[in-house]
Amino acid sequence: MTHITDLNSCAGNLKTPRNIDKEKGSNEDLSSNAAESLINGNIQLPFSSLFSLPAVVFCIGGCEDEFFCSEKCAKAAWESYHSLLCSGPKSLCxxxxxxxxxxxxxxxxxxxxxxxxxxxxxxxxxxxxxxxxxxxxxxxxxxxxxxxxxxxxxxxxxxxxxxxxxxxxxxxxxxxxxxxxxxxxxxxxxxxxxxxxxxxxxxxxxxxxxxxxxxxxxxxxxxxxxxxNLDLVVASPVEDYFIYIDELDGKEKVEAEKFTRPLLDALGDDYNVPCEGTAFFPVQSCANHSCVPNMKAFKRDEDKDGQAVLLATRPIQFGEELTISYIDEDASWEERKALLKDYGFICMCPKCIKES
Ligand SMILES: C[S@@+](CC[C@H](N)C(=O)[O-])C[C@H]1O[C@@H](n2cnc3c(N)ncnc32)[C@H](O)[C@@H]1O
Structure with missing residues (x-):
């Protein structure tokens, strides 16, 4: 996945949808012919080759429950866990x-x-x-x-x-x-x-x-x-595409929008639905929570194959505890307290002590 990715801890914030200008268009319906041609590949949207995605790879065992981004991932999943949990004809369950x-x-x-x-x-x-x-x-x-x-x-x-x-x-x-x-x-x-x-x-x-x-x-x-677990929030490639078009200049933008505007209007608010998942990282799982954390978990463009990193959000003193936030740390004290209830502790970070 080549798009900007962002990791938040459990119950964390989703990536805030970026606003693009959706005021101008009026055509709410994308004709079914146009939609079909797009799906078949008979029409290509302007600049869409810059946003190509890997083809979907089906499960080796023939189930239709799991899909992968590459043959390599499909094989790794089959060997490491899926062969026993596959409902397809080649399942070993x-x-x-x-x-x-x-x-x-x-x-x-x-x-x-x-x-x-x-x-x-x-x-x-x-x-x-x-x-x-x-x-x-x-x-x-x-x-x-x-x-x-x-x-x-x-x-x-x-x-x-x-x-x-x-x-x-x-x-x-x-x-x-x-x-x-x-x-x-x-x-x-x-x-x-x-x-x-x-x-x-x-x-x-x-x-x-x-x-x-x-x-x-x-x-x-x-x-x-x-x-x-950490919530994994990956910006929608569809959103990235429309932002790219919105940021074009002059004639290029006018020409491109002749094709993209009806599509954007037909999608409505669905143009920026992020892809959401959840993931377990052994190192991140050792970090305690603070509402004024000194680290944040990220999955950046360069973090491939399930990797994620912890980045310092400010200079950290020698001996200082490394913390991340499990929740939206900008929420009110009452909300934060309620969000942390599932973790079984009351936060005593400087911000909570001050606000309580
Ligand atoms: C993801 S684990 C964090 C690592 C954990 N402390 C350990 O020993 O492996 C989450 C658990 O750590 C504890 N914890 C995390 N942050 C805390 C904090 N600020 N105050 C008290 N306990 C906390 C809670 O028991 C919570 O359910």
Whole structure:
């Protein structure tokens, strides 16, 4: 992705849509012929070659649930987690009915279950390839269940850093519930996770990796994402295109707008909907929160393949704690306090102390 990207911490601000002049046009309808020609590639919008996107690559296993930006990404995903979670004909999962029920349940309730399943699946596949490597290097050695557990622990290591609190213990009580409802609410959340795990087990359980399928592990993995994930906000390439046209000069702009204006009017406010996602970064997950942070997480043009960076927002003293903001730090003190409730602490940064 070659566009400006921006990372904000959980519940953070979205990139503010940049305003472009939308006053002039009047033609709200883009004729269906024109739209069809654009889709077919029979018409090319002016300067659109400057905004080309990679072609969509389909999943190797033949499911129609996951799409990738390159063959390389599709292969990496297949090898690292997707082969067990694919609902297509080449899937390596044990039971596709259970897998489809698991995916449906996650989509209906909490899509973090899908990410938690990726952690479990990638740990299984990594542990299994470590075992194969060890067998290959020393074919005569007799492998014990302890060797198997050691491979499992090694495969688990990248996730151990984010493994902190159980989801049902850390989630904030919804504002419409009182203290009397708390136990019932937490039990309900636990029950939801338990049902999701039951479906996942039906799809990919393997006896030798049984410790991975305990409710405690599942609850911690979900908690890890709920507490540590960063919102990923990527500016829409469509928005970037229209801004480029808006910033052209004179005749070039007039000519280009003959084509782009009807399209912009037809899109209305949808011209700048950003692409949103969520991501776990082990280093960023170690940073505590402050409403006057000294760092900010970014994904810049040069940060490829899932990389992101932490940049200092001001000079940092030796020994000073490195912090990021988990929320919109420009919100009022009351709002910030409410937004931080899910993280289970009351912020005592200088700004909060002053404003409280
Ligand atoms: C993403 S983790 C941050 C790293 C964490 N301190 C650790 O030890 O790995 C988020 C958790 O850290 C704690 N935390 C983060 N910022 C805090 C702050 N300003 N005051 C108290 N606890 C904080 C809370 O328990 C929160 O749920």
């Amino acid at each position: 044990k039971d596709k009915d259970f897998l489809c029920k698991f995916i449906h349940h996650a989509n209906e309730t909490n899509d973090i279950f899908l990410v938690a399943a990726k952690v479990i699946s990638s740990t299984i596949l990594k542990a299994s390839s470590l075992e194969q490597l060890k067998h290959k290097n020393d074919p005569k050695k007799c492998y014990t269940s302890e060797d198997c557990i050691n491979c499992l622990l090694e495969a688990w290591e990248p996730f151990s850093m984010g493994f902190k609190r159980l989801w049902w213990d850390s989630i904030a009580l919804p504002i419409d519930l009182g203290a009397d409802d708390e136990i019932g609410f937490r039990n309900e959340i636990k029950e939801l996770a338990s049902h999701s795990l039951k479906l996942l087990k039906g799809a990919i359980f393997e006896e030798k990796y049984a410790p991975l399928f305990s409710l405690q592990v599942y609850g911690h993995v979900i908690g890890m994402f709920e507490l540590n």
